[in-house]
Amino acid sequence: MGQEKSTLHAGGEACEQYRIGRTTHTLAVEPSSGFFHGPFANCSALFESLVLLGNQLLAACAKDLSLGGALTGSCQASPMHRLGLNFYRPGHGADIANNVDYAMSPHIDHAYFTVVLQDEPGLQVQDEDGTWISVPPVPDAVFVFLGDYLERATNGIYRAATHRVGAVTTDRISIQYKHRPAHSTVVAPLEQCTSADAPPRYAPFDTGAQYTALLQSLLDR
Structure with missing residues (x-):
């Protein structure tokens, strides 16, 4: 908890985090079906299902803009998709001496969505006026928002959604899946x-070296 630094205040993000996925182009050990312990074993199956959903969503975006494989091709080989469990x-904020009233700082995800x-x-x-809109939990439904x-x-043409986690008044668990291209893809x-x-309105972003530097700065490693 609090290992991930905030980009907006001096403290850390007030949640416990568990992550599954690639952060580099290779893994020292390829996880097998029995790699994850206890209740996290089901995460590997959930991960696979969300990858399929992610591929369908990205294909729909490509079809909408007649992009063909120019968009979807970046996810074909060793993509850096990530599954996250947050508690x-x-x-939690007081435990790590935060002085803000939200649990996760406002940000845009480095992902397709x-x-x-x-x-x-x-x-x-x-929203576009800067107003924060709460997203209610909906049984048997997922919420999808676009990324950087x-x-x-x-x-x-597609706009990324700035989002945060506000103050929590009861224990809360969220599952987040980020759909990403292969390591070192230049977006x-x-x-x-x-x-x-x-x-062109945006500079190229290297999902290898630039993303690794960003991750290291957030984790202070």
């Missing part, structure tokens, strides 16, 4: 999304 408890399931309220997204990579690749505005009237 929030009232008082994120799929979230939550058992209690807490997730909030920001999709906004960058489509040159802003930049696609040619099909630019023109003389719509020049």
Whole structure:
């Protein structure tokens, strides 16, 4: 808890985090079906199901903009998809001496999009006017929001969602899945999304070296 540093205040993120997925182009040990212990064993099966969902969602985005494989091809070999389990408890912020009234700092995900399931309220997204809108838990439903990579690749046609976790008043668990390209993919505005009237609005982002540097800065390693 609190290992991930906030980019907006001096403290850390007030939640316990468990992560499954790639952060580099290779793994020292390839996880087998029996790699994860106890109740986390089911996470590998959940991960596989969400990857399939993610592929379908990304294919729908590509079809919508007539991008073909220019978008989906980046996820074909060793993608850096990630499954995260987050636990929030009232008082976690005080435990790590935070002085803010929210549990997770406002941010945009470094992913094409994120799929979230939550058992209690807490997730909030920001509208164009800066107002925070609470996302209620809906039984048997997932919430999907777009990330930086999709906004960058489509040159802003799709917009990433700024989101946070507000103050929690009861124990809360969320499951988040982030759909990402392969390591060292350079995400930049696609040619099909630019023109003389719509020049590239975003600098290229290297999901290898640049993302690794960002992760190290957040984890202070």
